[in-house]
Amino acid sequence: MPRKTIANFELEYLQIMDETGSVDQELMPKIEKERLKELYKTMLLARTFDTKLLALQRQGRIGTFPQATGQEAAAIGPAACLEKDDWYIPSYREFAGLFLRKMPLSNVILSFSGDERGNKNNSEYKNYPLTFPIGSQLPQATGIAMGMQLEKKKNVVVVYCGDGATSEGDFHESLNFASVTKAPIIFIVQNNQYAISTPIKLQTSSQTFAQKGIAYDIPSIKVDGNDTLAMFAATQEAIQRAKLHQGPTLIEAFTYRICDHTSADDAKRYRSEEELESWKKKDPLTRLKIYLEKENIWTDKDEQQTEKENEETIAKAIEEADALPAVTPEDMFQYMYEDMPDNLKEQLEDCKKFKKNE
Amino acid sequence: MAQAITQALEAEMQADEKVLVLGEDVGLNGGVFRATDGLQKTFGEQRVIDTPLAESGIIGTSVGLSIYGFKPVAEIQFSGFMYPGFNQLVTAAARLRNRTRGEFTIPLVVRMPYGGGIRALEHHSESMEALYAHIPGLKVVIPSSPKEAYGLLRAAIQDPDPVVFMEPKRIYRAIKEEVKEDQEPIPLGKAKITKEGDECTVIAYGAMHWVAQKAIAQLGYKYHIELIDLRTISPLDTETIIKSVKKTGRCVITHEAPRSYGVAAEIIAQINEKALYELQAPVERVTGYDTIMPYYQNETNYIPDEEKIVAAIERVMKE
Numbered sequence: 196m197p198r199k200t201i202a203n204f205e206l207e208y209l210q211i212m213d214e215t216g217s218v219d220q221e222l223m224p225k226i227e228k229e230r231l232k233e234l235y236k237t238m239l240l241a242r243t244f245d246t247k248l249l250a251l252q253r254q255g256r257i258g259t260f261p262q263a264t265g266q267e268a269a270a271i272g273p274a275a276c277l278e279k280d281d282w283y284i285p286s287y288r289e290f291a292g293l294f295l296r297k298m299p300l301s302n303v304i305l306s307f308s309g310d311e312r313g314n315k316n317n318s319e320y321k322n323y324p325l326t327f328p329i330g331s332q333l334p335q336a337t338g339i340a341m342g343m344q345l346e347k348k349k350n351v352v353v354v355y356c357g358d359g360a361t362s363e364g365d366f367h368e369s370l371n372f373a374s375v376t377k378a379p380i381i382f383i384v385q386n387n388q389y390a391i392s393t394p395i396k397l398q399t400s401s402q403t404f405a406q407k408g409i410a411y412d413i414p415s416i417k418v419d420g421n422d423t424l425a426m427f428a429a430t431q432e433a434i435q436r437a438k439l440h441q442g443p444t445l446i447e448a449f450t451y452r453i454c455d456h457t458s459a460d461d462a463k464r465y466r467s468e469e470e471l472e473s474w475k476k477k478d479p480l481t482r483l484k485i486y487l488e489k490e491n492i493w494t495d496k497d498e499q500q501t502e503k504e505n506e507e508t509i510a511k512a513i514e515e516a517d518a519l520p521a522v523t524p525e526d527m528f529q530y531m532y533e534d535m536p537d538n539l540k541e542q543l544e545d546c547k548k549f550k551k552n553e
Numbered sequence: 554m555a556q557a558i559t560q561a562l563e564a565e566m567q568a569d570e571k572v573l574v575l576g577e578d579v580g581l582n583g584g585v586f587r588a589t590d591g592l593q594k595t596f597g598e599q600r601v602i603d604t605p606l607a608e609s610g611i612i613g614t615s616v617g618l619s620i621y622g623f624k625p626v627a628e629i630q631f632s633g634f635m636y637p638g639f640n641q642l643v644t645a646a647a648r649l650r651n652r653t654r655g656e657f658t659i660p661l662v663v664r665m666p667y668g669g670g671i672r673a674l675e676h677h678s679e680s681m682e683a684l685y686a687h688i689p690g691l692k693v694v695i696p697s698s699p700k701e702a703y704g705l706l707r708a709a710i711q712d713p714d715p716v717v718f719m720e721p722k723r724i725y726r727a728i729k730e731e732v733k734e735d736q737e738p739i740p741l742g743k744a745k746i747t748k749e750g751d752e753c754t755v756i757a758y759g760a761m762h763w764v765a766q767k768a769i770a771q772l773g774y775k776y777h778i779e780l781i782d783l784r785t786i787s788p789l790d791t792e793t794i795i796k797s798v799k800k801t802g803r804c805v806i807t808h809e810a811p812r813s814y815g816v817a818a819e820i821i822a823q824i825n826e827k828a829l830y831e832l833q834a835p836v837e838r839v840t841g842y843d844t845i846m847p848y849y850q851n852e853t854n855y856i857p858d859e860e861k862i863v864a865a866i867e868r869v870m871k872e
Contacts, residue, residue, distance in 0.1 A: 258672045258673065258674065259672075259673060306848070308850065309672060309850040309851075309852070310848055311847065327633075327674055327675055327676050327677075328636070329606055329634070359605070359606030360606065362605035362606045363606065363607050363637060364609055364637060365637070390577070390578075390606045391577065391578045392578045392580075392581055392603070393577060393578060393603050393605070393606065397605065398605050398606065399605070459585070464582055464583075465581050465582055521850070522848075522850045522851050524851070526847070527845075527847045527851050528842070528844055531843075531845070538812075538813065538843060539842075539843060542842045542844075545842075546854055546855075549854070549861055550854060551853040551854050551858075
C-alpha cells in the first residue's frame with residue numbers, strides 16, 4: 196500500500212495588458228471600443244471623485260472616507276460584465292464599478308457625510324450598499340446567489356472583499372456554501388496587500404489568495420488587478436460557468452491602494468515610499484489610457500474634455516447632496532420596523548422635543 | 554486617555570511577562586487610536602502581536618493562550634466589529650471556569666473602543682455594553698477619564714477572570730489628565746462618588762459621566778447633587794448605589810446605550826428591590842433610543858446631552 200498522489204492543483208495568473216499598455220492579442224476579450232472608452236471615463240470619474248471627497252473630508256464637510264485610488268480596474272472590469280439584474284455587491288472601495296452601474300454620486304457623498312439616505316440604491320441596477328464589518332457581505336451575497344439558483348434565474352452575483360477578509364470565518368463559510376450549492380457567484384478578493392497596516396505575510400502563509408478557493412473545489416485564478424482587460428475577461432469566463440450551473444469562481448485581483456486606508460490613516464507608518472512609487476508605475480488608469488491612445492480612440496483633448504465633464508458631474512452631485520433638507524429625528528425612527536411600536540413612538544416625541552440640528 | 558491606556562499596558566507588561574497584547578494593527582501601527590503605540594518596539598513581536606483580520610480568531614486564541622497560562626489583552630478595533638468574536642467570548646471565555654469546576658481560568662481582557670460622538674462611520678459608534686453585562690461570567694468595565702482608564706485597566710489585567718474593557722472613544726483625546734506611573738490599580742466592582750450631595754443621585758459611566766458633570770455644573774448650587782461614576786458595569790456596585798439613593802431619595806441614571814434592557818433598567822430594578830420606600834420621586838433614565846445608532850448627522854439627536862439630564866433632574870426635584 197504505497198503512498199500515492201491523489202490530487203494535483205494548478206493555479207493560473209492572468210494579465211492581458213501590461214504596465215506599458217501592450218496587449219496580448221490572443222487573450223484580448225471581445226469588448227467594443229466605445230465600451231472601453233466608457234470604462235476609462237468612469238475610472239477617471241472615480242479617481243477625481245476620490246480626490247474631491249478627500250478634500251471635502253479635510254474641510255470637515257464629510258466624515259471618514261475610504262479612498263480607492265489604484266483599485267479602479269478591479270472594481271470596473273467585473274462591473275462591465277454584468278446586466279442590470281445581476282447583483283454587484285461591493286466591499287467599500289468599488290466606487291468605479293458602482294458609478295458604471297449608475298449609482299448616483301450624491302449617494303456616496305451623503306453616506307460619508309453621515310446621512311443614511313445615501314444608502315438607498317436609487318438605481319435600476321441591483322447594487323448593494325457598502326459594507327464595513329469585514330467580509331460580512333459574503334454570506335449575504337451567497338444567499339442572493341442561492342436564491343437565483345433556486346428560482347433558476349440566469350443572473351449572477353459579483354461580490355467583493357479585501358485580502359484581510361479572507362481571514363474571517365464568513366469568507367470560508369461563503370465559499371463552502373457557494374461551492375456545495377453551485378450558486379452563481381463570483382468572489383473577488385481585492386488583494387491590495389494591506390489590511391490597514393497588516394501586510395499579507397501576517398495575514399496568510401498561502402502563496403496566493405486565489406488558492407484558498409481550490410480547497411472548496413472552486414475554479415480560482417489570480418489576475419493582475421490593475422489590468423482592466425484581464426479583470427473583464429476573467430469575470431466573463433466566470434459568468435459563463437455560472438450560467439451553465441457550474442457554480443462559483445474566485446478571482447484574486449492583485450492590486451495596491453495608492454492612498455491611505457481611510458482619511459484617518461497614515462500609510463507612511465507601515466509602507467515605504469519606494470514601494471508606493473513602484474506601484475504608481477503600475478497605475479490601472481495610465482496603462483488603459485496608453486492602450487486607448489495606441490488604438491487611436493483617445494486623445495489628450497478627450498482626456499481634458501472628460502476631466503472637465505467629471506468635475507462638473509461631481510460639483511453637481513455635491514450640490515444635490517447639499518440641497519437635501521437636513522436629517523430629522525424621524526429619519527432615525529421610521530425605518531426601524533414596518534409598524535412603529537409604541538415605545539418608539541414615545542421616544543420619537545422625546546427626541547423631537549430636544550431636537551438639536553436644524 | 555489613549556495614552557493612559559498605553560501606559561497601563563506598559564506597566565502590566567513590565568510587571569508580568571505573561572501579559573501579551575494582540576489584535577489588528579496593534580503592533581507596527583500602534584492601533585488605529587494609537588492606544589498601543591510603541592509597545593511592539595519595547596516588547597517585541599512575540600508579545601505585541603499583529604493578528605490576521607479575524608475577531609473570532611483573536612478572542613478564541615486568547616482563550617487558549619489564557620488556558621495555557623498567558624494573560625492576553627486583546628484589542629477589537631471597534632466594538633461594532635466584535636460580533637464574530639462574540640461566540641468565543643460567550644461560549645468559552647465566560648464559561649470555562651464554571652464548566653471545568655475551576656480548573657481552567659481565563660484571565661483575558663478584551664479592550665474595545667465604543668460609543669459615538671466622533672463623526673465615525675457606520676458600526677463605529679454603538680454602545681452595546683448591556684450585551685456583555687448580560688453574560689454571566691464576564692466583567693464589564695468602562696473608564697471615564699485617563700486616570701480611571703489607567704487604574705481600571707491595570708486591575709482588569711490583574712483580574713483572574715475575563716474582563717470586557719470598553720473605552721469611550723469620545724474621550725480618548727477630549728479629556729486631558731496627567732497619569733502618574735505609580736498610580737495604584739483601581740479595584741473592579743467598586744463605583745466612585747465623584748461629587749457628594751444629599752438631594753439627588755446621578756449615576757453615569759464612561760463619556761456620559763463627563764456629560765453629567767457638565768449638566769450638574771450648569772445647575773450650579775441649585776441642588777445638592779451626588780454623582781456616581783459606576784466604573785464597573787458588571788458586577789454592579791449595588792451597595793454604593795443603594796446607600797446614596799437612600800440618602801437622596803431621588804435618582805437619575807444616564808447612558809448612551811439604547812434605553813430598553815439597559816444598565817439603567819438593572820439599576821432601577823436594584824433600587825426597587827432595596828430602596829423603593831426611601832424614594833421621593835420615580836427614578837428617571839436619560840438614554841439613547843431603541844433605534845440603530847444613526848449616522849453622524851443625527852448623532853446629536855441620539856446621544857443624551859446636558860439639556861436632557863438637567864431636564865430629568867428638574868423633573869425628579871419637583872416631586
